[in-house]
Amino acid sequence: xxxxxxxxxxxxxxxxxxxxxxxxxxxxxxxxxxxxxxxxxxxxxxxxxxxxxxxxxxxxxxxxxxxxxxxxxxxxxxxxxxxxxxxxxxxxxxxxxxxxxxxxxxxxxxxxxxxxxxxxxxxxxxxxxxxxxxxxxxxxxxxxxxxxxxxxxxxxxxxxxxxxxxxxxxxxxxxxxxxxxxxxxxxxxxxxxxxxxxxxxxxx
Amino acid sequence: xxxxxxxxxxxxxxxxxxxxxxxxxxxxxxxxxxxxxxxxxxxxxxxxxxxxxxxxxxxxxxxxxxxxxxxxxxxxxxxxxxxxxxxxxxxxxxxxxxxxxxxxxxxxxxxxxxxxxxxxxxxxxxxxxxxxxxxxxxxxxxxxxxxxxxxxxxxxxxxxxxxxxxxxxxxxxxxxxxxxxxxxxxxxxxxxxxxxxxxxxxxxxxxxxxxxxxxxxxxxxxxxxxxxxxxxxxxxxxxxxxxxxxxxxxxxxxxxxxxxxxxxxxxxxxxxxxxxxxxxxxxxxxxxxxxxxxxxxxxxxxxxxxxxxxxxxxxxxxxxxxxxxxxxxxxxxxxxxxxxxxxxxxxxxxxx
Numbered sequence: 001x002x003x004x005x006x007x008x009x010x011x012x013x014x015x016x017x018x019x020x021x022x023x024x025x026x027x028x029x030x031x032x033x034x035x036x037x038x039x040x041x042x043x044x045x046x047x048x049x050x051x052x053x054x055x056x057x058x059x060x061x062x063x064x065x066x067x068x069x070x071x072x073x074x075x076x077x078x079x080x081x082x083x084x085x086x087x088x089x090x091x092x093x094x095x096x097x098x099x100x101x102x103x104x105x106x107x108x109x110x111x112x113x114x115x116x117x118x119x120x121x122x123x124x125x126x127x128x129x130x131x132x133x134x135x136x137x138x139x140x141x142x143x144x145x146x147x148x149x150x151x152x153x154x155x156x157x158x159x160x161x162x163x164x165x166x167x168x169x170x171x172x173x174x175x176x177x178x179x180x181x182x183x184x185x186x187x188x189x190x191x192x193x194x195x196x197x198x199x200x201x202x203x204x
Numbered sequence: 205x206x207x208x209x210x211x212x213x214x215x216x217x218x219x220x221x222x223x224x225x226x227x228x229x230x231x232x233x234x235x236x237x238x239x240x241x242x243x244x245x246x247x248x249x250x251x252x253x254x255x256x257x258x259x260x261x262x263x264x265x266x267x268x269x270x271x272x273x274x275x276x277x278x279x280x281x282x283x284x285x286x287x288x289x290x291x292x293x294x295x296x297x298x299x300x301x302x303x304x305x306x307x308x309x310x311x312x313x314x315x316x317x318x319x320x321x322x323x324x325x326x327x328x329x330x331x332x333x334x335x336x337x338x339x340x341x342x343x344x345x346x347x348x349x350x351x352x353x354x355x356x357x358x359x360x361x362x363x364x365x366x367x368x369x370x371x372x373x374x375x376x377x378x379x380x381x382x383x384x385x386x387x388x389x390x391x392x393x394x395x396x397x398x399x400x401x402x403x404x405x406x407x408x409x410x411x412x413x414x415x416x417x418x419x420x421x422x423x424x425x426x427x428x429x430x431x432x433x434x435x436x437x438x439x440x441x442x443x444x445x446x447x448x449x450x451x452x453x454x455x456x457x458x459x460x461x462x463x464x465x466x467x468x469x470x471x472x473x474x475x476x477x478x479x480x481x482x483x484x485x486x487x488x489x490x491x492x493x494x495x496x497x498x499x500x501x502x503x504x505x506x507x508x509x510x511x512x513x514x515x516x517x518x519x520x521x522x523x524x525x526x527x528x529x530x531x532x533x534x535x536x537x538x539x540x541x542x543x544x545x546x547x548x549x550x551x552x553x554x555x556x
């Protein structure tokens with residue numbers, strides 16, 4: 001049996017469609033009702049929906065053999081897992097954003113609002129820039145508008161929210177997309193099945 | 205008291221003539237501050253001793269073994285408690301290990317690898333066969349070999365750690381992007397090398413096809429695949445180049461152990477000549493550590509303290525009979541629990 005952790009939400013549903021098309025379907029996954037775990041004896045796969053930020057933990061600790069997580073989540077939480085395939089869906093960018101007339105205040109630490117403090121710190125550390133990171137859980141764009149911070153580090157898909165708040169992308173940190181990940185021990189004991197699953201999802 | 209796993213490991217290492225290395229819980233802090241890059245984590249619990257000296261609770265045993273060897277060759281094992289961060293807190297962790305100090309020749313290398321593989325079988329489910337689809341694998345790589353592979357593909361020195369990280373994650377798509385970024389040809393071969401997980405013989409054959417220039421550096425592994433047969437552990441060995449580990453610590457062969465049912469590596473080891481060299485010792489060194497807490501957290505330890513006999517009493521007469529009978533049984537080597545009948549029932553119902 002292969003256990004699969006899917007991220008709740010649109011991305012998870014999109015990836016489930018890919019898995020189903022690849023022959024790993026499971027009845028009722030998209031309509032689980034109150035059931036938390038769904039098993040299909042025909043395909044011998046077990047699915048469960050978890051919070052996107054938790055997928056890496058479920059996989060790293062072996063509760064799931066494989067899962068799907070955004071590259072942003074993997075970079076932020078650094079779970080010790082194999083990254084078997086780029087699913088090329090949920091594509092966006094991790095960016096530094098601010099007001100269009102932003103000028104870096106080089107005489108003091110740069111104030112940054114973000115949901116991704118580790119990514120932000122790594123990026124600015126690599127440049128030797130001193131930063132003051134403010135961790136927020138939502139409405140990140142509000143921070144520079146109200147003067148809480150100078151810039152934000154966040155994922156940008158279309159840029160619509162930024163434009164509506166007179167913000168712009170100042171710099172791209174990296175590309176983000178959904179990744180098919182595997183527990184490092186499961187990969188060894190279920191090597192043939194997991195390698196085949198990765199291949200069928202477009203892994204190179 | 206040692207549990208069943210610890211007894212099995214102790215028995216295994218002693219059957220190969222290894223002597224037990226016993227240690228205190230503390231070492232002078234400078235031992236770790238000077239050798240921080242040899243530790244799994246640089247975070248250490250320190251305290252000021254009564255004489256004003258700065259001490260540390262041991263985060264690692266290998267440093268103590270090498271320090272105490274005084275440049276004398278030896279084959280040692282240990283079973284100790286170490287103190288390291290785990291889940292953002294310090295934890296007290298049980299660890300076993302083997303250290304072989306001296307000339308690291310083909311025999312000693314293979315013996316340590318065999319002991320590592322046999323250590324995994326101490327935890328493995330006897331109902332599952334070792335090897336393919338079995339209960340345990342020892343994953344082998346070699347840092348000199350990996351270096352030769354990278355050189356053969358023309359990976360720039362400054363980008364090697366980036367590619368090592370991609371190998372460690374078996375990130376094939378990441379390797380494609382890496383090759384495009386640095387203008388490296390042969391991305392398909394590099395991707396396959398990162399994904400390799402094959403029985404050692406097969407793996408070496410495939411490696412030779414994918415990267416012939418690195419074959420001379422695979423000699424150590426090739427020798428191992430032959431001698432492993434002598435120890436009966438060949439079925440457990442897998443070539444897996446994602447096993448990179450701490451590049452500051454190891455300098456040759458490197459290995460990790462996995463056991464079905466435990467989601468993390470339960471064993472890691474390799475050749476670490478750089479550590480004795482830094483301590484001014486001419487010795488070579490190869491060894492490994494077994495993370496007993498990972499095993500016990502996932503699959504538990506078999507209970508070995510259960511009594512063979514339980515004798516109950518409920519009055520003075522039955523108490524006397526029970527005590528006498530218990531003496532006889534204990535003299536015959538049985539483990540006997542004597543207990544008040546009512547209290548035994550209560551504790552038994554709670555356990556149920």
